[in-house]
Amino acid sequence: MSTVENKTNGNEEPAFHGVANGAAAIAIFGQGAAVGVRGDGSTWHGVAGISTSTTGGAGVCGINNTGGAGVIGESSVWHGVYGKTESTTGGAGVVGEGGAAGGPGVIGTSRHWHGVYGETSSPGATGAAAVWGENKSDGSGVVGKSASGAGVYGTSTRGPAAVFDGKVAVRGDIEVSGDIRLLGADLAELFETTAPAEPGTLMCLSDDGHVTPSTGAYDKKIIGIVAGAGRYRPGIILDSGCGAQVQPIAMVGKVCCKVDATFGPIEVGDLLTSSPTPGHAMKANDPVRAFGTVVGKAMAPLDSGTGLLPVLVTLQ
Helix, strand or coil: CEEEEEEECCCCCEEEEEEECCCCCCCCCCCCCCCCCCCCCCCCCCCCCCCCCCCCCCCCCCCCCCCCCCCCCCCCCCCCCCCCCCCCCCCCCCCCCCCCCCCCCCCCCCCCCCCCCCCCCCCHHHCCCCCCCCCCCCCCCCCCCCCCCCCCCCCCCCCCCCCCCCCCCCCCCCCCCCCCCCCCCEEEEEEEECCCCCCCCEEEECCCCCEEECCCCCCCCEEEEECCCCCCCEEEEECCCCCCCEEEEEEEEEEEEEEEHHHCCECCCCEEEECCCCCCEEECCCHHHHCCCEEEEECCCECCCEEEEEEEEECC
């Protein structure tokens, strides 16, 4: 069943109200060389489209199959298109979807401001972001490109300008105008080992170029300490192209080292060298033998026995 009312107002302009039943019924149809249907509103919407469909029906649907836009929204003082949702299950205020042909889901352009602007008042604990980019395959989540400016620019009033949770690859130069702060404490380099050694183990070069735990006193082949023991972690690790069985050997900076005070109490500031105890350092009591065999300087004392001490690595 369908009914169509045709009324006229005081200006003799036709006003239509249509009701149509059926899956493919059309309540109102308008066709014109310029505008098919026009709605003017002085205090509210010019055209209101409302749908109670639960299967994907839209309040307003615009389709163009000949090259123009499906829907155009323009405003001289506010938003050209406004979308709002109260959904708590993933619904969005505005959704843009690119078809199988490969077009973008959303394009934003501006001559004087941002092409796309995202804003949120949600706290960081919720994980919400003003702009979120996610790639379900192996491409980039967000891509930024500029002809002569910054491809991606980040700034923050109180927090970090950017946070990367994972590996970061840089294909080009890095320019830093401020300080570089590394949370680790030493500079380590990867070496192939004869066998895995615990962090804190004092290491020496072997005849085949590998590193192995020290075994004798005042060993001139001493090279460093396996990084990562105690509270210290490497700040920089060099030489990622080594073989499979490699370990980071701290060669500069602060690192915890196994020491043996059986051969003399260790005080703060003492020079340390290799000891007869495998993988352990001791106080360098003999200045003549110490030359070329010192691994570093003790930063804490140890009166007797063995232990793990913080050491400032200074090979000499």
